[in-house]
Amino acid sequence: MRRASRRTQSASNMAYGHCLEPDWLPHVEGIIDVVSDGNCGYRCVAFGLGLADVDGWRNVRRRMYDEIIGYEDLWREVLGSSFETVKNAVHCPENQVGASFKEWLTLPDMGLLVSTAFNVILVNLSHGSASTFLPLRSAPPSSSLLTDLSLQ
Numbered sequence: 001m002r003r004a005s006r007r008t009q010s011a012s013n014m015a016y017g018h019c020l021e022p023d024w025l026p027h028v029e030g031i032i033d034v035v036s037d038g039n040c041g042y043r044c045v046a047f048g049l050g051l052a053d054v055d056g057w058r059n060v061r062r063r064m065y066d067e068i069i070g071y072e073d074l075w076r077e078v079l080g081s082s083f084e085t086v087k088n089a090v091h092c093p094e095n096q097v098g099a100s101f102k103e104w105l106t107l108p109d110m111g112l113l114v115s116t117a118f119n120v121i122l123v124n125l126s127h128g129s130a131s132t133f134l135p136l137r138s139a140p141p142s143s144s145l146l147t148d149l150s151l152q
Contacts, residue, residue, distance in 0.1 A: 017031070021125075021127070024125065032044065032047050034047070037097065037098040037099065038098045038099030038100060038101070038103060038104060039057040039058075039061075039098065039099045039103075039105075040104075040105075041104055041105025041106070041107075041110075042057035042058075042060040042061050042099075042105050043056065043057040043060075044105075045057075045060045045105065045114055045118075046059065046060045049118060049120070058092055058096075060114075061090050061091075061092040062092060063117045063118065064090040064110070064113050064114065064117045065087070065090045065091050065092065066117070067113060067116060067117035068083075068086065068087050068090060068113060069087070071137070074136065074137075075087075075113070078112065078136070082109065085102075086109060086110060086113065088102070088103075089102060089103045089104065089105070089106075089110070090103075090105075090110070090113070107124045107131065108124060108131045108133075111124055111131055111133035112133045112136065114133065115133035115134060115135050115136075116135045116136045116137060119135050119138055119141070120135070121133070121134055121135075
């Protein structure tokens with residue numbers, strides 16, 4: 001699955017294609033628009049995973065939170081001094097709608113957590129760098145590529 005995540009109008013809208021590196025364009029299936037309420041990163045992940053319903057972003061945050069709490073010793077070792085920050089960022093109270101800056105999904109900080117929580121390979125391409133995240137606790141299925149082309 002290849003998706004370019006950007007705040008545009010729809011999954012088929014390529015109006016923002018000029019923001020992408022020219023070499024990337026042949027590999028982009030679409031550009032999506034997500035609500036910019038602070039949960040936009042989680043919404044992009046939800047879309048890439050096929051969970052783009054109304055609460056898809058909330059389900060992504062919950063699953064990431066369950067992962068970090070369920071394997072706390074592992075994540076404390078992996079994240080070190082960032083553990084509490086990441087744990088607090090993905091925690092999502094039931095009635096929460098928006099997210100503050102401290103709760104944003106940030107890459108590369110949370111890439112490994114996304115990859116492990118959903119057992120996918122996450123590729124993050126930005127203008128300055130590229131990162132690939134593999135699940136920590138299991139081998140991902142061969143068809144589990146989730147690509148995020150960050151345009152920030």
